[in-house]
Amino acid sequence: MKFIASALVLIILLMMIKMAMPLVIKSIVINWFESQGLTTQIGEIDLSLLEAGVSINNISGKDEGGRGFVLGQMSLSWQWRAILDRRIIIDGFEIQSLQLDAILSENRLTNIAGLNVTRADKVATQITTESPTQSWGIRFGNSKALDVNVCIKQVNHSGQLSLDHCVQLEHLVWNGIVDYSTYDKKVSDPWVIEGSLELGGLLIHNNLRNRPFLQIESIVVDNVAIKSLSTIGVNAVRVKNLSILQKQPNNSVSKAPVFSFDTLDLRTIQLLALNDLRVGVIELKALSIYLRLTQEGWSDVDAWLKEHDSDTQLSNQQVASGGFRFLVNEFIATSNKDIIFLDERYQSPFTVALKDVKWVVKKISNQAIQQDSSASLAFAIGSHGYVELEASGAWSANQPTITGKGKLVGLDLKMMTPLTRQYLQHTINSGQLDSDVKFNVEKGLVNSVVHFSVNQLVLTTLNAKEAKAFSSEFDFPLNASLSLLRDRDNSIHLDVPVSGRFDNPSFDFEQAIVAAVSKAVVEAVINYYTPYGLVFAAESLVDLANSLKLEPILFNSASVELTSNHVEQLAVISKLMAARPSIHITLCGISNQKDKEKLFRKPLKSKFQQVHNEQGLLVSKKQLVLLNKIATERSAHIKKFLIKKRGVEARRIVECLPRYEPEGVASVNITI
Structure with a gap:
């Protein structure tokens, strides 16, 4: 009977505690929140002492400004027996329908759910000063958060709203354990975390810009292991x-x-x-x-x-x-x-x-280590173009060493117009680019060559003034220079060397690209035209584009007739003009002292006589007319041969005024 009576008393006490605890919990929570300046409301509280669980519904707290929180439901379950071992074991934790306000301010205070709290760095300082003699442990089990909405605002020094984001989260699920214990003195770190995390339906909305900042369907972190x-x-x-x-x-x-x-x-x-x-x-x-x-x-x-x-x-x-x-x-x-x-x-x-x-x-x-890395990149660009690149080497080293190659096929150059506008003062009307790239970086020094093949390139200047200023600054009349390289099919082939420091902070893209292209054009022109009898090419593109001189056509004294040697030489020139349809040539006929001597008198017998007989160097008007006529006929014969025999268009051949040069060579000078 005593046992039964004791059991009844215990049951009655437990029932009284179960009935009183929700009221006590509600009172404690409301009093605490109200002490923090929040008006709080709490719905039903369901407490199970035997099953060690509690469920709280409809909790809300608001400050005078309307900031705070609203929580639809919160449930928590734990183990009583663990308390005897100075351990808190939470088997499960779940919240549903949480709405939370947070305000960040420049005075290093954070308002969360209507509560003014110290920032994390101060909290961390306070935690580290707690007594190290505490030996309680905590183990946190499966957790779940559903339908969470957090709105964060930040005010700058001037009091203006600089950040206004709302974070919406459909679900956050943790399946595993988080354990903190100081019991085992052999273990230096008391933390143990094992499990998996799943986050779903994340949306961060920027209220200032009235559109989403970030959206994620799901994030799954599988098998976290922290011992x-x-x-x-x-x-x-x-x-x-x-x-x-x-x-x-x-x-x-x-x-x-x-x-x-x-x-x-x-x-x-x-x-x-x-x-x-x-x-x-x-x-x-x-x-x-x-x-x-x-x-x-x-x-x-x-x-x-x-x-x-x-x-x-x-x-x-x-x-x-x-x-x-x-x-x-x-x-x-x-x-x-x-x-x-x-x-x-x-x-x-x-x-x-x-x-x-x-x-x-x-x-x-x-x-910065000497570890070899490799990379490859391939993609299609535009309607028909594609790019393939690959490289390898120790590019993380202080002085990187890299080798690589690549190709670009069918790139529509109109997309490069902003670059040509800015760096070359020209607009690309049409053009297609193919390129082979071979690059090498040795201990931080770049030594590479890029081969360009440009097809059907049409450039127009932005305006005459800007084009002239560009040519003067860089010695680079672009259209005139590139016309020297156009093939019969209106293509241009160019090798552009690239050199310098890989990590040079003073690298100037504008100067580098213009200098590299300018140098490449000069070298390409010289290399191409040399087999056709090139005898003079200036170092400057401005001069090069206006005075590219080929080997002259030499004539016998007082003669205007073409010989077999002339025919062979002109065949080479006509071949050049067929291959470069955009170039024009200028023919300048020249007569000299030997022509005069052959036509009007016997030659002087000695060099002394030639130097000192000033009268022999004088030319009368009648003689000059005949000498200029010979010079004109020489250039006319060449022009006629190129037009009639070699099919060169007349508009591409220009004759200059004839010249009498006593010390010159009886010839026709040819300038591109």
């Missing part, structure tokens, strides 16, 4: 359907994101000593990019960077000071979606579209 903070391992991470930075919509741009992909997989992840990250494989699939360049810059990206400029500077400083290292064994990116760059800086906007992208990089590291 010590010095070694953190993750089997795999998968991110599905991510999109970031939705563009500002207008008449030509829809509400598509700047950056998105279908899946991102990270496999075999290790974090050592919290500063050394190692990843086995990173694989990115179905990448899509849409970048729009305007006069103000990369519109959507720049606008976001401006909003987060202070955060970016802080994070950069933290990364620089932390000495963080990373190594990725292999990175693979593939995409069958468009990667689009839209340039709206000029009157005729143009679009560069990359498709069928495949990018593979092996051994990626941020450490």
Whole structure:
């Protein structure tokens, strides 16, 4: 009977406690929140002492400004027996329908759910000062958060709202354990974490710009294993359907994101000593990019960077000071979606579209080490073009050594107009580029050659004044110079050498590209025209384009007739003009003292007589007319031969005024 009576008393006490505890919990919670300045309401509280669980419904708290939180339901289950061992074991934790407000302010205070709390750095300082003699442990089991909505605002120094984001989360599920215990003195680190995490339906909305900032369908972190903070391992991470930075919509741009992909997989992840990250494989699939360049810059990206400029500077400083290292064994990116760059800086906007992208990089590291890495990149560009590049070497070293090759086929050059406008002062009306690239970097020094084949290139100057200024600055009359290299099929072949320091901070793209192309054109012209009898070529492209001289056609004294030697020489010149249909030639006939002597008198017998007989060098008007006639007939015979016998168009041959040069050579000078 005593046992039964004791049992009844215990049951009655438990029932009284069960009935009283919800009221006590509600009173304690309400009083605490009200002491913090929040008006609080709490719905039903269901407490189970035997099953060690509690469920609270409809909790809300608001401050005078209307900020705070609303929680639809929270449930918690634990183990009583663990308390005897000074351990708190939470088997399960779940929240549903949480709405939370947070305000960040420049005075280093954070308001979360209507509560003013100290920032994390101060909290961390307080935690580290707690007594080390406490030996309680805690184990946290499976957890779940459903329908979470957190709105964050930040005010700058001037009191203006600089950040207004709302974060929506459909579900966050943790299946595993988080254990903290100081019992085992043999273990230096008390943390143990094992399990998997799944996040779904994440949306971050930018209220200031009234469009989504980030959307993610799901993130799955599989098999997290942390038995010590010095070694953190993750089997795999998968991110599905991510999109970031939705563009500002207008008449030509829809509400598509700047950056998105279908899946991102990270496999075999290790974090050592919290500063050394190692990843086995990173694989990115179905990448899509849409970048729009305007006069103000990369519109959507720049606008976001401006909003987060202070955060970016802080994070950069933290990364620089932390000495963080990373190594990725292999990175693979593939995409069958468009990667689009839209340039709206000029009157005729143009679009560069990359498709069928495949990018593979092996051994990626941020450490200056002599470790060989390799990379390959292939993609289609425009309607018919494609690019293939591959390289290998120790490019992370202080003095990198890299070798590589690549080719570009069928690139529509109209997309390069912004570069030619800026650096060459010309617009590309039409043209197609093929290129073979071989590059070599030896201990930081670049020594490479790029071969260009340009087909059907048509350039027009922006205006005469700018074109003249460009030619004067760089000694580079572009159209005139390139016309010397045009083949019969209107193609241009050019080898452009590239040299210099790989990491030179003073590298000037404008100076480098113009200097390299200018030098390459000069060398190509000289190399091409030398077999055709080139006898003079200036170093300057300005002079080169106006005075490229071939070997003259020599005549016997007082003769205007063409010989077999002349025919052979003119055949070579006509072959050149057939191969270079854009060039014109100028014929200048010359007569000399020997022509005069042959026509009018006997030659002087000695050099002394030739030097001192001034009367012998004088030419009368009648004699000059005849000498100029001979010079004119010489150039006329050559022009007639090239037109009648070799099929050269008359418009491509210009005759200059005849000249009498006593000390000159009886000839016809030919200038391109």
